[in-house]
Amino acid sequence: MVFSTASFITQIAVLVLVLALLHKPLGLYMARVFSSTKHAKAERAIYRLAGVDSGTEQSWSVYLRSVLLFSLISILVIFALQRLQAVLPGSNSLPGVDPWVAMNTAISFVTNTNWQTYVPEATVGMFVQMCLLAVQNFLSAAVGIVVVVALIRGIARTTTDRLGNFWVDLARASFRILLPIATVAAIALVIGGVVQNFWSTEVANTATGASQLIPGGPVASQEAIKVLGTNGGGYFNANSAHPFENPSVFTSLFQVFLILLIPSALPYMYGRMVGDQRQGYTVAGVMGALWLTSTVLMAWAVSSAQGTATAAAGGLGEGFEQRLGPAASSIFAASTTLTSTGAVNVAHDSLPPLAGGVAMLNMMLGEVAPGGTGSGLYGMLVLAIIAVFIAGLMVGRTPEFLGKKIGPREMKIAALYILVTPTLVLVLAGISSLLPEVMANAPASGPHQFSELLYAFTSGANNNGSAFGGITSSGPYLSTMLGLAMLLGRFLPIALVLALAGSLARQRKIPASSGTVPTHGPLFGSLLLGVTVILTALSYFPALALGPLAEGLIK
Amino acid sequence: MNIISGYLRQAGTAIRFLLLATIVLGLLYPLAVFGAGQLAAPFQANGSIVKDSSGQAAASALIVQAAADDAGTQDPQWFHVRPSAVGWDPATSLASNLGPNEAKLLETVTTNRATVAASEGVSPEEVPADAVTSSGSGLDPHISKDYANLQVPRVAQAHGLETRDVQELVDKQTSSGLEAFLSQPSVNVTLLNLDVASLAAHRN
Known part of the structure; x- marks a missing residue:
């Protein structure tokens, strides 16, 4: 297979054009959704039935407690119902899910990771997929969005401890933003060939003698929210490489568009909510520059077709879908790892070594370009606070961010935030790589074996969910350690972000002076870009050198 | 005691919210897409x-x-x-x-x-x-x-x-x-x- 540069450029151009057209209306719409004081009738009914006091706003600690309690209960319910699968309807005659797998899967879907340590076709029936996992695809994405909304309110508001009501925000993100877009997208996917039924079909080709049982299921409805909510958990094991999830190059491009849609509109919502659109565009500019650079890097690495087996095959092919082609797969691989999606339309394990390295680097950036729904923007805003602190040190003034002082408390929170994921990835991957019985789960040879392990922990701690599929992670040790990485990688940053929001909301707004570093424009954008790359990527450089760089550069 | 009852109340809200969301997002939504698919594109949907x-x-x-x-x-x-x-x-x-x-x-x-x-x-x-x-x-x-x-x-x-x-x-x-x-x-x-x-x- 030959990498088509013309196709690559066309697809990138289409994506940029469509997202440029849509970011403003969607951003405006989302800003209105979270600023409105009116509740829809159906929402009011839900609040009444759930016992939500929709008129009361919460402080950061109560907001956080709501996030944590809701997530904990979701994990417990999903775990329990997976264990009980055999006696539930819609089990497709499958037994209860293995406890380690059920634990890992429950955590994985609630944390927006969608790491899949199981083979869906052989493990989970329609009920678990549709009523448990796909529901979390909505709710975990909504949690990400509401956390960044709370942070933005913290930046915009003054002298208050109120950040909004978690339940109201969650309902609005789910029902007013995700649900309508997902419905339209799912129907479009069905028209594009994605299956949406509740039965399998027997087929028999009398001429060739081949007979098959063609699977079915509510695939399109799960597929739409899988990409829109930057979740990534496929209905089928092969994910978006499966012809029923992703029938053609058109659906593939449409899925990349859905992955990027909300994350690329959130900066506009941010600008709107803080009353300064330049802030939103600066953040969007940095995200866009990183996305484009990384996608081009991925294309370059894929088109190199490096590898002894690849050379023996006569070029790219292993793990690639003929109907999608290497250009579409490069774009998908880059966007899925630059956001917290983790869906794949090509086997990442078989990509040329440096392409696998770019996928890891994308996640290591903290998934901020443009990142997961909500999580990408709050990650970028924390980095912006660090950038403004560094700029403040340069000019010798107390750093300010949109009129709020960045004092010791704010800086401690920001510093802890950026330490969480590198610590989780490097410590857990480091310890695990010393255990021979763990490394036996990664059957690859040479540096590629370490790459499989490093990829797993990078993907888990960053809540991505894509994998170097060669690794077997369903045993007790890796299920638990990856579960831990996903949990801490999701909720420690959320706790820190909400604490930061609370601390910023309490402050008075100080007027900008001649010593204030403007947090918009190309100068600050460049600084933010530099801080992002240096702070995040460099922490991982030694680990990358042992895996993909060793495999890709030494030959 | 106040803190515990606050937690319990919120846990109750969480369970009920999850159940309601499951009805909308886990049942009504896939069924609506199924219905639309069978009408608009039954060949592909099946x-x-x-x-x-x-x-x-x-x-x-x-x-x-x-x-x-x-x-x-x-x-x-x-x-x-x-x-x-x-x-x-x-x-x-x-x-x-x-x-x-x-x-x-x-x-x-x-x-x-x-x-x-x-x-x-x-x-x-x-x-x-x-x-x-x-x-x-x-x-x-x-x-x-x-x-x-x-x-x-x-x-x-x-x-x-x-x-x-x-x-x-x-x-x-x-x-x-x-x-x-x-x-x-x-x-x-x-x-x-x-x-x-x-x-x-x-x-x-």
Whole structure:
């Protein structure tokens, strides 16, 4: 297979054009959704039935407690119902899910990771997929969005401890933003060939003698929210490489568009909510520059077709879908790892070594370009606070961010935030790589074996969910350690972000002076870009050198 | 005590909210998409099932179908598909997940190349990459135009058909236009073999 540069450029151009057209209306719409004081009738009914006091706003600690309690209960319910699968309807005659797998899967879907340590076709029936996992695809994405909304309110508001009501925000993100877009997208996917039924079909080709049982299921409805909510958990094991999830190059491009849609509109919502659109565009500019650079890097690495087996095959092919082609797969691989999606339309394990390295680097950036729904923007805003602190040190003034002082408390929170994921990835991957019985789960040879392990922990701690599929992670040790990485990688940053929001909301707004570093424009954008790359990527450089760089550069 | 009751109240809210959300997002939403799909695009929604000339449901247009024996040897009468990590069985889907420098992959690819070269009667250098590698799903029904062209003489001879006629069927099942530009010219073997069977039945 030959990498088509013309196709690559066309697809990138289409994506940029469509997202440029849509970011403003969607951003405006989302800003209105979270600023409105009116509740829809159906929402009011839900609040009444759930016992939500929709008129009361919460402080950061109560907001956080709501996030944590809701997530904990979701994990417990999903775990329990997976264990009980055999006696539930819609089990497709499958037994209860293995406890380690059920634990890992429950955590994985609630944390927006969608790491899949199981083979869906052989493990989970329609009920678990549709009523448990796909529901979390909505709710975990909504949690990400509401956390960044709370942070933005913290930046915009003054002298208050109120950040909004978690339940109201969650309902609005789910029902007013995700649900309508997902419905339209799912129907479009069905028209594009994605299956949406509740039965399998027997087929028999009398001429060739081949007979098959063609699977079915509510695939399109799960597929739409899988990409829109930057979740990534496929209905089928092969994910978006499966012809029923992703029938053609058109659906593939449409899925990349859905992955990027909300994350690329959130900066506009941010600008709107803080009353300064330049802030939103600066953040969007940095995200866009990183996305484009990384996608081009991925294309370059894929088109190199490096590898002894690849050379023996006569070029790219292993793990690639003929109907999608290497250009579409490069774009998908880059966007899925630059956001917290983790869906794949090509086997990442078989990509040329440096392409696998770019996928890891994308996640290591903290998934901020443009990142997961909500999580990408709050990650970028924390980095912006660090950038403004560094700029403040340069000019010798107390750093300010949109009129709020960045004092010791704010800086401690920001510093802890950026330490969480590198610590989780490097410590857990480091310890695990010393255990021979763990490394036996990664059957690859040479540096590629370490790459499989490093990829797993990078993907888990960053809540991505894509994998170097060669690794077997369903045993007790890796299920638990990856579960831990996903949990801490999701909720420690959320706790820190909400604490930061609370601390910023309490402050008075100080007027900008001649010593204030403007947090918009190309100068600050460049600084933010530099801080992002240096702070995040460099922490991982030694680990990358042992895996993909060793495999890709030494030959 | 106050704190505990606050937690309990919120836990109750969480459980009820999750249940309500599940009704909307886990039942109503997929059912609405199902209904819309059955109305707007029932063929696609039900798996793109295609019938053969006798009207029997013969295959899914999107899923690979190989004419192969239990050992995985493909029948020389029909167009061959790419190797598959799941043996072309849509019960599950899988890639080989072997790294680009893996000795095992190198060996598999080299063996496949010799097999394909022998069955098509060409030199190993002429075998295209897709013919010796497995797809990410193991279920992709498509092969490259080059690989399909390579197989035309063998299939034509097996069915007593003119090479030109079989080539025409290949061209008909080759992607074109914008789709081919954005991906690559690809031939759907599932549909192609159905066309071959129907042409052969018609001629004989």
